[in-house]
Amino acid sequence: MFKQYCPYQLQNYFEKHSKSVFTFVYPFIQITFNEFTGDRFMRSEAYSAIENYLDSSSSMQAKRLKADVVKNSTRSLVLSMDDFEEVTDEFQGVKLRWASGKHISKTQPFSFYPVTDERMYYTLTFHKRHRNLILGTYLSHVLKEGDAIKVKNRQRKLYTNGGSYWRHVVFEHPASFETIAMEADKKKEIMDDLITFSQAEEFYARIGRAWKRGYLLYGPPGTGKSTMIAAMANLLNYDIYDLELTSVKDNTELRKLLIETSSRSIIVIEDIDCSLDLTGQRKKKNEEQGRGDEKDPKLKLPKEETGGKQSQVTLSGLLNFIDGLWSACKGERLVVFTTNFFEKLDPALIRKGRMDKHIELSYCSFEAFKVLAKNYLRIETHHLYAKIQELLGETKMTPAEVAEHLMPKTLPGDSKVCLEGLIAGLEKAKEDARLKAEEEAREKGSSPEENAKEQGIENGLCDNGNTELKCKEKE
Ligand SMILES: Nc1ncnc2c1ncn2[C@@H]1O[C@H](COP(=O)(O)OP(=O)(O)OP(=O)(O)O)[C@@H](O)[C@H]1O
Numbered sequence: 455m456f457k458q459y460c461p462y463q464l465q466n467y468f469e470k471h472s473k474s475v476f477t478f479v480y481p482f483i484q485i486t487f488n489e490f491t492g493d494r495f496m497r498s499e500a501y502s503a504i505e506n507y508l509d510s511s512s513s514m515q516a517k518r519l520k521a522d523v524v525k526n527s528t529r530s531l532v533l534s535m536d537d538f539e540e541v542t543d544e545f546q547g548v549k550l551r552w553a554s555g556k557h558i559s560k561t562q563p564f565s566f567y568p569v570t571d572e573r574m575y576y577t578l579t580f581h582k583r584h585r586n587l588i589l590g591t592y593l594s595h596v597l598k599e600g601d602a603i604k605v606k607n608r609q610r611k612l613y614t615n616g617g618s619y620w621r622h623v624v625f626e627h628p629a630s631f632e633t634i635a636m637e638a639d640k641k642k643e644i645m646d647d648l649i650t651f652s653q654a655e656e657f658y659a660r661i662g663r664a665w666k667r668g669y670l671l672y673g674p675p676g677t678g679k680s681t682m683i684a685a686m687a688n689l690l691n692y693d694i695y696d697l698e699l700t701s702v703k704d705n706t707e708l709r710k711l712l713i714e715t716s717s718r719s720i721i722v723i724e725d726i727d728c729s730l731d732l733t734g735q736r737k738k739k740n741e742e743q744g745r746g747d748e749k750d751p752k753l754k755l756p757k758e759e760t761g762g763k764q765s766q767v768t769l770s771g772l773l774n775f776i777d778g779l780w781s782a783c784k785g786e787r788l789v790v791f792t793t794n795f796f797e798k799l800d801p802a803l804i805r806k807g808r809m810d811k812h813i814e815l816s817y818c819s820f821e822a823f824k825v826l827a828k829n830y831l832r833i834e835t836h837h838l839y840a841k842i843q844e845l846l847g848e849t850k851m852t853p854a855e856v857a858e859h860l861m862p863k864t865l866p867g868d869s870k871v872c873l874e875g876l877i878a879g880l881e882k883a884k885e886d887a888r889l890k891a892e893e894e895a896r897e898k899g900s901s902p903e904e905n906a907k908e909q910g911i912e913n914g915l916c917d918n919g920n921t922e923l924k925c926k927e928k929e
Pocket of ligand 1: 633634635636674675676677678679680681682794853854855857
């Protein structure tokens with residue numbers, strides 16, 4: 455009515471003065487928290503924290519609620535406060551009122567149809583005599599609680615890069631450290647390391663280091679490197695960013711992608727030896743040029759998925775990402791590289807400080823087999839175990855291959871059939887290796903035993919299933 459009957463020229467005047475009179479006599483303070491700050495595309499962190507904080511209490515108080523299904527493993531229903539609804543809160547005996555609202559505006563940019571733009575907001579109302587308490591302690595309490603609820607309830611995501619953007623799906627991999635086939639003490643060491651890292655915020659701040667840790671997982675294909683990454687993410691409740699380096703155009707794009715990763719995440723580069731053209735060229739180039747520059751800016755990625763153009767990402771760009779200045783910007787993060795060829799990697803890339811922990815995932819040991827048998831067949835022991843132990847000591851078989859033999863062919867599955875299948879597989883692998891060694895010995899004119907040993911070293915294998923580096927060390 456006011457807008458309809460009051461002359462337009464007077465409206466502003468009245469609004470301005472009535473507001474100041476109203477503010478003078480009104481004993482309450484009102485704060486608005488908008489969903490978006492400045493930039494339309496940046497959601498306000500304060501708004502998200504308040505949303506989480508209020509959602510936890512609004513289901514008990516609000517009369518009108520919104521429901522949404524969260525597609526995590528349990529598909530739970532999340533209730534939140536509906537638009538233009540109010541709830542009260544109490545803090546140290548002080549009562550406060552939260553209300554949700556929505557600004558709706560119709561914009562008509564270049565399209566024929568008007569586009570509706572909705573912006574949510576929350577308002578907090580409290581008496582002005584509690585100003586110090588609310589602005590100081592209460593608001594930081596709300597933000598802290600809201601962030602903690604977010605961490606607890608969040609759906610973890612698996613991101614992958616398509617060009618310069620991240621796309622994501624909900625991450626629901628069932629791998630855990632319990633199901634990983636590995637020696638118990640090695641497993642415990644890795645878990646302790648991860649947990650210590652995740653709790654060491656103050657420690658990292660005190661020693662002046664960015665809160666991040668690098669892991670290099672190496673070993674033959676099928677030994678559980680990817681499974682280990684999923685187990686790490688599940689243990690720490692982190693997101694995963696699976697970075698496909700070959701589709702990143704240049705260092706600027708790499709930096710953009712990495713700046714967009716969030717805290718509490720694992721950044722993974724799988725098969726790093728295939729993503730970066732490493733040692734060979736670099737060493738050769740350095741030798742030719744007679745210099746030992748660690749970060750050769752001319753070293754480029756192979757020409758692959760960057761629209762047929764050669765990727766311009768350089769080793770120096772990658773090294774900057776791992777431990778350059780900006781890498782400290784986003785808090786708690788793990789960087790994980792995987793490779794099948796440890797020895798191919800540039801020492802600069804994997805030196806301690808960049809890749810702090812080197813974890814070898816190797817061929818299936820008897821202890822690892824027992825974990826797999828427990829997972830797949832639910833048995834702790836069997837009279838065929840002795841034979842399997844003997845064969846695993848003589849033959850190399852990856853956990854992936856062992857797992858395949860243990861997979862029941864029909865349900866509910868017969869343990870004896872699976873174990874016999876595994877024994878047959880191991881015997882065949884042993885025989886194949888023997889024939890191959892004989893064949894190659896004939897070609898070279900050396901004895902099969904010598905040849906087998908040489909082969910083991912060439913292929914990165916060793917008597918006990920370790921990779922080349924260890925074999926050489928042992929020798
Ligand atoms: N150590 C292990 N513990 C439990 N399962 C394993 C292990 N290693 C392999 N597997 C099984 O084998 C499959 C393949 O393993 P995974 O993809 O993790 O191997 P990888 O080392 O990452 O191989 P690649 O180098 O080819 O990427 C997985 O689905 C998993 O079920």
